[in-house]
Amino acid sequence: MQNFDILVIGAGPAGSAAACWAAKSGLRVGLLDKARFPRDKLCGGLFTGRSRTYYQEIFGRPFDPSCTVTRDAIEFWHDGVRLARLEDVPAFNLTMRKDLDNTLFEHACAAGATDLTGRAISGIDDTSVTLRDGTRFGARVIIGADGVNSITARHLFGKAFDTQTIGFGLEIEATPDEQNPAEHPLRIDFAAATWGYGWSFPKQGSTTVGVGGLRDPNPDLKARMSDYLDSLGLDPDQKRFKGHHLPFGDFRETPGRDNILLTGDAAGLVDPITGEGIAFAMKSGQLAAQAAIDALTDNAPSTALDRYKTSLREMHRSLRIARRLRRIIFAPRWQGAFTGTFRRSGTVRMMYMRLLAGEVEYPELALAVARRLPRYVLNRFRR
Numbered sequence: 001m002q003n004f005d006i007l008v009i010g011a012g013p014a015g016s017a018a019a020c021w022a023a024k025s026g027l028r029v030g031l032l033d034k035a036r037f038p039r040d041k042l043c044g045g046l047f048t049g050r051s052r053t054y055y056q057e058i059f060g061r062p063f064d065p066s067c068t069v070t071r072d073a074i075e076f077w078h079d080g081v082r083l084a085r086l087e088d089v090p091a092f093n094l095t096m097r098k099d100l101d102n103t104l105f106e107h108a109c110a111a112g113a114t115d116l117t118g119r120a121i122s123g124i125d126d127t128s129v130t131l132r133d134g135t136r137f138g139a140r141v142i143i144g145a146d147g148v149n150s151i152t153a154r155h156l157f158g159k160a161f162d163t164q165t166i167g168f169g170l171e172i173e174a175t176p177d178e179q180n181p182a183e184h185p186l187r188i189d190f191a192a193a194t195w196g197y198g199w200s201f202p203k204q205g206s207t208t209v210g211v212g213g214l215r216d217p218n219p220d221l222k223a224r225m226s227d228y229l230d231s232l233g234l235d236p237d238q239k240r241f242k243g244h245h246l247p248f249g250d251f252r253e254t255p256g257r258d259n260i261l262l263t264g265d266a267a268g269l270v271d272p273i274t275g276e277g278i279a280f281a282m283k284s285g286q287l288a289a290q291a292a293i294d295a296l297t298d299n300a301p302s303t304a305l306d307r308y309k310t311s312l313r314e315m316h317r318s319l320r321i322a323r324r325l326r327r328i329i330f331a332p333r334w335q336g337a338f339t340g341t342f343r344r345s346g347t348v349r350m351m352y353m354r355l356l357a358g359e360v361e362y363p364e365l366a367l368a369v370a371r372r373l374p375r376y377v378l379n380r381f382r383r
């Protein structure tokens with residue numbers, strides 16, 4: 001059995017960040033994934049200012065936007081009505097995950113992580129992982145970065161998430177013949193899904209169009225997606241919708257057990273309002289790796305979880321605030337007040353845009369909302 005200090009399961013943004021950070025410290029790190037890279041992942045691919053900051057911090061180089069589309073204008077719509085178009089906003093980078101994740105994976109391998117990708121896992125115990133072909137790898141710390149259907153979370157807790165309470169997204173790629181990405185803006189549609197939204201994101205060579213929201217209030221998401229495509233002038237019958245779960249604000253208070261840590265989607269670290277997950281995945285990967293490094297330095301692998309939980313406090317606090325705020329944005333009875341305020345108030349529009357761009361943190365946003373709340377409530381009752 002080959003032994004590692006740290007085994008990372010999953011080589012998406014969380015896993016590659018964890019593996020890169022840990023390998024840079026000189027530890028023996030194995031990076032496992034059932035897929036071979038480059039591989040695709042269903043995602044809008046919006047790479048925010050927050051993502052760019054974490055990328056530089058973790059991978060030790062500035063983000064290279066050359067394989068992304070960069071936009072500095074965005075439109076917000078509600079039920080076929082354009083609420084606002086904002087120009088000269090902070091840059092939005094739109095990536096294809098196949099390219100982005102492959103780059104992150106290559107950085108992790110270049111930092112010294114051992115490439116164990118392309119082989120499926122059949123089982124995990126507290127200090128080893130077994131592959132379908134019977135190979136076993138030992139580890140002192142295991143980092144589960146294996147996404148929303150995490151096999152690591154299932155090993156620890158019996159199941160990854162309750163799929164009825166988390167989110168779900170559907171997407172298609174529109175070809176340039178159907179919608180020329182060069183001619184269309186970045187676009188958000190608030191009414192395209194309940195407790196969620198629709199998006200149209202121009203990329204290099206295609207436009208990613210999708211709808212997503214909490215699963216339970218959207219039993220008809222396929223029909224909502226068809227309507228949304230229709231409203232954009234795209235033919236829903238020409239497309240096969242692809243779907244994926246999204247742990248939309250349903251983070252795990254205890255992300256692991258002793259020497260086994262959960263990161264990214266496996267830990268539910270997704271913004272409950274915007275659905276942003278790449279930045280939180282990379283950051284939690286780094287924090288998990290650092291907790292593992294510190295625990296191994298003290299020769300106490302089982303203390304990794306306590307260290308990791310402490311370092312996650314700020315992110316958890318932010319996601320808790322976001323969960324509360326999302327009621328006044330998404331709850332159907334507040335939608336009228338929200339869109340009315342959004343249309344009238346330049347401050348609210350800028351705040352929302354900065355939120356989407358990953359340029360504002362929730363504690364700051366909560367203060368701004370608290371100042372406006374009395375007028376907001378009044379608007380709701382006037383209606």
Ligand SMILES: Cc1cc2nc3c(=O)[nH]c(=O)nc-3n(C[C@H](O)[C@H](O)[C@H](O)COP(=O)(O)OP(=O)(O)OC[C@H]3O[C@@H](n4cnc5c(N)ncnc54)[C@H](O)[C@@H]3O)c2cc1C
Nearest residue numbers: 010012013014034044045046146147169264265277278281
């Ligand atoms: C429709 C949709 C749109 C989204 N849009 C955006 C967006 O625009 N911007 C944004 O920031 N976020 C977005 N997100 C969220 C974002 O995609 C996730 O939060 C992010 O991918 C989480 O990264 P991760 O590394 O935790 O997991 P993942 O990216 O899911 O990576 C997990 C990896 O684990 C591997 N794996 C899984 N199971 C096993 C196993 N048993 N054995 C070995 N390997 C395994 C998988 O192959 C995969 O490579 C979107 C999500 C959805 C569903």
